[in-house]
Amino acid sequence: MQACAPYAAMLLVQFAYGGSNILMKIALEKGLNQIVFVVYRHVIAVILLGPFAYVIESRKQRPLLSLSVIIKIFLLSSLGTTIHLNVYYAGLAYTSPTVASALSNVIPSLTFIMAVLLGMEKVKTESPRGWAKMLGTAICISGSLVFTFWKGGYLFKSFENRALINIYSTKGSAGEYRHAKENWIKGSALILTSHFAWSAWLVLQAVVHKVYPARLSLNTLICFFASIQSSFLALFFARTPAIWKLDWNVQLLTIIYSGAVISALGYYLQTWCISHKGPVFVAMFSPLLVVIVGLFSAFAFAERLHLGSLIGTGIIVVGLYCVLWGKRQDNSAARKPDEGKGLADGKASETSINDYPMTNPDTSEGK
Template sequence: MAAEKGLMGLLPLVVMVLVQVGYAGMNVIAKVAMNAGMQPLVLVAYRQIFATVALAPLAFYLERNTRPKITIPLLVNIFWCSLTGVTGNQVLYFIGLQLSTPTIGCALSNTLPALTFVLAVLFRQESVGIKRISGQAKVMGTICCVGGAMVLSFYHGHIIKIPESGIHVIDNAAGGAGASSSAASTAMSFLGPLLIIGSALSWAVWFVLQARVSESFPAPYTCSWLMCFMGSIQCILIAAGPNHHVAQWSLANPGALSAALYSGVVCSALGFSLTAWSIQKRGALYVSVFTPLLLVVVAVLSWAFLGEKLFMGTLIGSVFIIGGLYAVLWGKDMEEKLVAVAPLGEVDKHGDPVSTMVFNKEEQDVELQLPAAAGGGGGDGRAAGVA
């Protein structure tokens, strides 16, 4: 039984790593498609359309017996989720990606853990607890993740001499030249980076809103379907203005079709559902802290499929990102263990045990353990409170 709970506790960790791998592939495929002439707003609109179609059977069959009642207040909350997590986030990100590069886009997106942590604290979904080792681990881990992302993006160092992968299946020579030219022409412009930061802020707001929706409506597939359906209408209306010619909506190009299908099915349909489920199990901060892994995966995929070189900065930044991620997961797990063992009635609304004698004793006991259970069954208490 304990082993089973441990495996279930690890499941959100595995799920979020897979989600980041999916997003990493989208960054490469979407940039190639936009370099070939696909408009970013059209790509965002198609992404939501394909996601809505892909999620419909999952929402109907998997949750037909467990789905709570859909109410008007719930639909209003999901509308705000779609406006922030779908429309605002993706429109701002893809336009910013077109005006910059995938590296800059990934780097600035890694402000997400810091933004989510601040918002989660303001909305009382997380407690700082800076005087405790668990709170210090969360704060320092978040800073370490963001700092590692910046190092990985903007510091190269010398090239690490490793053999080529030999599986360069994507010919991005023209796309790379185009990206370099585009980046050079907009080097003095702050529009692209500002749009990407705005995208990260919109995404952070969605994390906080989705955490509240998941508490009252624990049906991630249905919630994601409604969100993508509303988002598709919003994105079509936004894209139709500057892209009113039929030719601009053509998917005859294999690259455009692949980008639309991949981003819609993998990144929106599966990505939103799995992320919503993980938020329901472990909270908004837990999920957002996986975002810096995107840079590590993009670096590996770029080496494997695009033939790019790996630099010392990539290695150093990756170490900081993994270390920071581990620290946050360990801090979250420690907090949940402390709350779980606190006597009934001695936990305040922020999840902090009131009894300092019991709290300090348990914290000392936890500190003596090896931090190998960072992704362990700490989410069971939260999941039980939601499901």
């Protein structure tokens, strides 16, 4: 049961992100400012996480904050929250949730490359598990490209003749809706930039966790710095008082959902998985997001699914399985020497970030 926990946690995270993508697209169309959203979202997360971090984690688990640790956490917050979220939601305003989710499939390859360059992930090309991880990453990316760009072939009818939720300002032909601000190239460029920052966030978490292992406190500090950083951006880009006003509408629902489910619960689950399985394991679940959002969009927004969508989904699942198989073989190979030496059962039975060679964490900070 314990061995399945990281897999279940990451599946839950991807479903949570799928819901966030849909809600955020609706909220943006209804006028929610993305910087205001990021500030409020992380304030809620701090309020929720702070008391748990203080009560559950002892002083031994929560080391003193040195200037070096504060800088690392501040940089971590800048990459994974301030830069990633503000740039991502700016791009989401110019494209559809399905395309935005599909582009997230560059995260596994970016994270994999960063982890290999920093010595956190080892690839042995002479072993099957090494090839499985490399090929699996390439297969996942290929599947996401097929899902997104292959529009030929049989066009499956949407689940609904009319969209359950119509968020677009202009409507084209039946079952096909276009956003007035649609700019695929601009939106894709912004989203790809945000995913580069997110990949760096996943990798840097492994570095920061070594010097600050208190997960709840770490995520509380990340959300705190995120709210401060985005508040500073708001001085330049969100100075109109009216956009900070909250009413009982979908904008408020999106803020509460994202603050409680994504920033509080989701960030913690990802940090926990990274500490046990490493950043590449967490990144490899990103391809599932495009499937989740694509299916929901077909039902709620009457987006039509092509044959390429079904084939792309299958390719993504195959690629994900290959990488997870390679990671599992890595864990088995790492345990064999320990078993031969008769080490105590208290040793970690899984590959964790504590096993990664990080002789000079400060060099990772500048990545």
